[in-house]
Amino acid sequence: KSIEKMLSENQEHFLIPAEMVANVQENNFLDHALLVLTKVRYAKIPVLDNDYKFKGLLSLSMITETMLGLDELDVSKLHEIYVKDVMETDMPTIQDPYDIENVLHLLVDHPFLSVVSNDGSFTGIVTRRELMKSLNHIAH
Amino acid sequence: KSIEKMLSENQEHFLIPAEMVANVQENNFLDHALLVLTKVRYAKIPVLDNDYKFKGLLSLSMITETMLGLDELDVSKLHEIYVKDVMETDMPTIQDPYDIENVLHLLVDHPFLSVVSNDGSFTGIVTRRELMKSLNHIAH
Numbered sequence: 001k002s003i004e005k006m007l008s009e010n011q012e013h014f015l016i017p018a019e020m021v022a023n024v025q026e027n028n029f030l031d032h033a034l035l036v037l038t039k040v041r042y043a044k045i046p047v048l049d050n051d052y053k054f055k056g057l058l059s060l061s062m063i064t065e066t067m068l069g070l071d072e073l074d075v076s077k078l079h080e081i082y083v084k085d086v087m088e089t090d091m092p093t094i095q096d097p098y099d100i101e102n103v104l105h106l107l108v109d110h111p112f113l114s115v116v117s118n119d120g121s122f123t124g125i126v127t128r129r130e131l132m133k134s135l136n137h138i139a140h
Numbered sequence: 141k142s143i144e145k146m147l148s149e150n151q152e153h154f155l156i157p158a159e160m161v162a163n164v165q166e167n168n169f170l171d172h173a174l175l176v177l178t179k180v181r182y183a184k185i186p187v188l189d190n191d192y193k194f195k196g197l198l199s200l201s202m203i204t205e206t207m208l209g210l211d212e213l214d215v216s217k218l219h220e221i222y223v224k225d226v227m228e229t230d231m232p233t234i235q236d237p238y239d240i241e242n243v244l245h246l247l248v249d250h251p252f253l254s255v256v257s258n259d260g261s262f263t264g265i266v267t268r269r270e271l272m273k274s275l276n277h278i279a280h
């Protein structure tokens with residue numbers, strides 16, 4: 001039985017639903033976003049809009065980048081810049097139900113994939129950890 | 141042929157050698173470490189001592205945690221705190237040659253593993269990406 005067949009038999013378990021995913025709003029200021037990312041400690045999290053539509057991804061380095069001044073670190077700008085001004089927007093997303101072969105391929109370069117429905121609504125994420133747990137299971 | 145057998149045939153390719161791994165020194169101040177992490181954009185990197193011995197791991201959230209004041213964000217402390225004061229030290233490490241079954245198991249909960257020799261010298265890292273490339277290859 002191929003690896004992909006074994007994985008697709010498990011695939012309903014891969015999705016971490018939206019309510020369990022830390023996120024920020026695109027119209028938050030960076031000082032608020034810094035606080036959220038510091039507290040949840042995830043490296044990168046989804047950015048949503050007011051209607052819970054998926055808009056992009058945000059990490060702490062995108063925020064600290066704006067703090068690098070000519071001579072010293074400057075936090076004052078963080079209350080003037082929006083998440084949407086610095087977030088990443090060129091990431092791939094997947095739909096549900098997903099093509100496991102496509103997911104395996106994308107997870108090589110992305111630690112997680114955002115699952116987004118046709119109308120742009122954020123429904124959850126699929127992570128490398130969930131896949132690796134499955135593979136570990138298959139390998140034993 | 142089992143997955144593990146196929147993976148161990150590839151394992152000499154898993155190691156990313158120390159010279160290609162971004163790192164900071166345990167005696168650096170946090171402002172310097174923040175600059176390094178912002179520029180390299182890796183989520184978490186190894187911490188070494190003066191003799192290139194492996195000491196721990198550092199991420200931006202460990203640094204920004206120290207900036208959270210009572211009312212506002214405070215960068216001044218970053219020039220007074222050392223990397224070794226905030227770094228993570230309870231991570232597992234692996235040796236070379238590694239037991240692929242152990243590596244698969246540890247990579248479920250760790251995005252990368254530091255390879256450390258008997259005398260504590262840092263020799264490189266094994267990442268989830270390298271493993272997933274191998275698995276993608278096997279699955280086709």
Ligand SMILES: Nc1ncnc2c1ncn2[C@@H]1O[C@@H]2COP(=O)(O)O[C@H]3[C@@H](O)[C@H](n4cnc5c(N)ncnc54)O[C@@H]3COP(=O)(O)O[C@H]2[C@H]1O
Nearest residue numbers: 020021022042043044045111112127128129183248249250
């Ligand atoms: N609070 C926690 N509890 C248990 N284990 C934890 C953890 N925080 C991190 N880890 C472990 O560290 C890995 C890397 O997390 P990171 O935050 O860099 O990278 C994460 C993060 O950017 C994102 N992510 C995962 N779960 C999330 C969530 N609930 N909310 C927001 N983002 C999440 O997906 C990436 C890959 O996650 P994955 O689970 O494959 O891999 C995770 C997991 O194995």
Ligand SMILES: Nc1ncnc2c1ncn2[C@@H]1O[C@@H]2COP(=O)(O)O[C@H]3[C@@H](O)[C@H](n4cnc5c(N)ncnc54)O[C@@H]3COP(=O)(O)O[C@H]2[C@H]1O
Nearest residue numbers: 043108109110160161162182183184185251252267268269
């Ligand atoms: N500059 C870059 N070029 C190409 N792809 C990039 C990249 N930066 C990040 N990625 C992609 O994003 C994944 C997560 O990177 P992250 O920095 O959160 O988490 C990384 C980072 O904490 C560490 N790491 C990887 N390579 C490193 C290096 N050369 N120096 C220091 N740390 C490294 O191992 C974790 C897992 O790395 P992995 O390769 O499995 O997975 C990487 C890789 O697929």
